[in-house]
Amino acid sequence: MNTVISWVPDELGSDPAASSGPLAGVRIGVKDNIEVGGVRSTCGSEFFADRVAADDATCVSALKSAGAVITSTLNMAEFAVGVTSQNSASGGSVNPWDARRVPGGSSGGSGVAVAAGVVDVALGTDTGGSIRLPAACCGVTGLRPSTGVLDMSGIFPVSADFDTVGPLARTARQVRETFAVLAGSDVTGADTDSLRVAVPHPFVTDDIDPAIVDAITETVELIRRLGHRIVECPVPHSESAQDVVYTLIYSDLAREHAERLRDEPTRFQAATRERISLGLTISDEQRAAAVRQRDMFRSAMSEMFSDVDVVLTPAMPVDVPQIGVGEAVVAQARRMGQLTYPWSLHDGPTLALPVGVHPSGMPIGAQLTAARLREGTVLALAEQVQEHSDWHLRLPPVRVSSDV
Template sequence: MPADGEASSDPVRPLADPQFNSVVRWLPVHGDPVDGPLTGVRVGVKDNIAVRGVPTTCASDFFVDDTAKDDAAVVTALRDAGAEISATLNMAELAIGVTSQNSVHGATLNPWDIRRVPGGSSGGSAAAVAAGLVDVALGTDTGGSIRLPASACGVIGLRPTPGTIDLRGIVPVSSAFDTVGPLACSLDLVEAVHDVLRRDPAPAVRAPTRIGVPVRFVTDDIDPGVRAAVGRCVAVLGELGFELVPISVPADEAAQHAVYALVYAELVDAHRERITHAPGRFQPETLARLRLGLRLDPEDLVAARALRDDFRAGLTRVFNDIDLIVTPTLPVDVPLLADDGDALERTRRLGQLSYPWSLHDGPTLSIPVGLHDESRMPIGAQITAPAGHESSLFAAARAYQAVTQWHDLRPHMSR
């Protein structure tokens, strides 16, 4: 692969990163570095984010030749802050899968174990960061697409407060739920990139002191290794002086279904002609997900919107008494690539704990909190806050990382 700052002369290099297939294209660095808060930071961007002069493929046969005329707003902001946009990164087709396997660029492999998925849909972003190919990566998150791969690849990933970062130049999944955010091994870098990208200055927020710990969240079917690691994370936070408060999250079991309905209704509208006239150009798993939207009727959407409103109102009441909520990111160990099970069931299962926080109107941060005893794969915990309270997430994560070392582990150190 090219050295830092070099670009391939080939216009298309599907195996620009032959070890993990996380990179779609290496990009040349033009001109002198801009002096700013991100000077010299190597940033990779998910391949649904426009980079001027480069195809924005979305890992889809429909978009392989769609060359961007302009940078996305977030890419412009990063360049203005001194960052080097060094690569476009692999992903799940159309950003709606949980494994980042696609038929255009091929499957991204997890640097911790190449037999396993990196999560999705921002799997290339997480894998490139974990492998040290970039310092920071941008991903998008609709139902968990930053948080799931962050957990699977042992890095930090932020789903920011929806509406606080400019999405122009990003191929949408859902106008109601889409976000864009950073993944990195360094919490300082995640915070610095977020500061550069957010539209408005961060609001003044008091330091978090009370952490909600759900008595049960969505399901009791949590992998024992995951449950234990997240439990130890919560215990450490308690030892650090945070007050741990048992809570119930309202309507958590139904939240995933509500997000599904609202997201897939939008997706079907966006891709209806392609589904009708060229279904064979979709990857089979993608087409199966899109067809979920074809089965929705108006009553389903009315019910989903009502549940969304009830969920948010209930969560507002919960946050009246606490500052943060901690839950696992993935309910299971990181799955193998060669999982021949039902694709829709796999999507449901892997996103079971991330979708509720997509229905929430605030930010969520996934941080590494352990390694699975059997597989030695990373385990992540989600920390969730009220809208605009990213600083509370960073404060709690920084306190936790000051007394633990999970965030310092890299793939080659896990065996």
């Protein structure tokens, strides 16, 4: 089954008074853990199959006030736990580039809907990589903003310290325009005449698919030709970053779902239950140690970004996986999120954008990361890259149905 969206009644679309706003007429879908008043908000789970949101999430209200038309809620991994968006409760989503492959997760429906042209812009949420992985897998552009910049009211939580909401669209310009509305501020003024762009080689070459390394290398050369300076810069503590994020996220998940795990564990999908249950094994001492490591990493990131403006890395180390093929669910999540989780530990923005095509025919994505609150920098650089390349203009060959 290929489930992408659930249509929202027309009267729940835009604010009629805002028909001339900055997003007037833009079709926007929102991930199904983001509340739209009067509409089912299931979080992709049987637990919430009949749950109807009383009010709009803050981000949805902002979009409506800007004239956007909220057309749909979008399929996702159950409770935003997972990287493949294969969901036995709501139906799995497939990648529009190849229906045998995953669309990434947990915001898989958001990536698919944008890539297939079902919506102009989609909202996703990102805790460990759930905007960036679907963007990379589906060949679109997606922004994980700095943590705490956007109001998360009306969005079901995964881990409060890492949860973000952000836009996916075909182009960085569309992402910028949507983010400006969500943030309530202009993000076009970043000075990007000559940026210092770091390419940390352990992130770019170690245990990375060679075709992805080639695409990143070509992107580096394009950025150099645009007049920016490529610099060497290691990412401090990167070897432990993924484990730190896992410890904190899974302990938060176990706390959030403790009652459900105790009372009705079989109502969870098996893969979700397996991953949430990992948090039950994390002690208070382990969590406290991870918090200290998080703070140390963020301090090191702040110091690093005094010497560089942007860090460029791949979005994923591997080609887009086939559905149901390969590693077990936890191992697959670790592998796909190997390069996104470290930037979740950082509290600044990361943007994923398409930069090539794998020999398999699937998109290849890169990440641009900047200092906290420097969304304008990564967006401006991405717009420059997209002005001189056409990876973001490619259209997928697979027709995606909007069946519920």
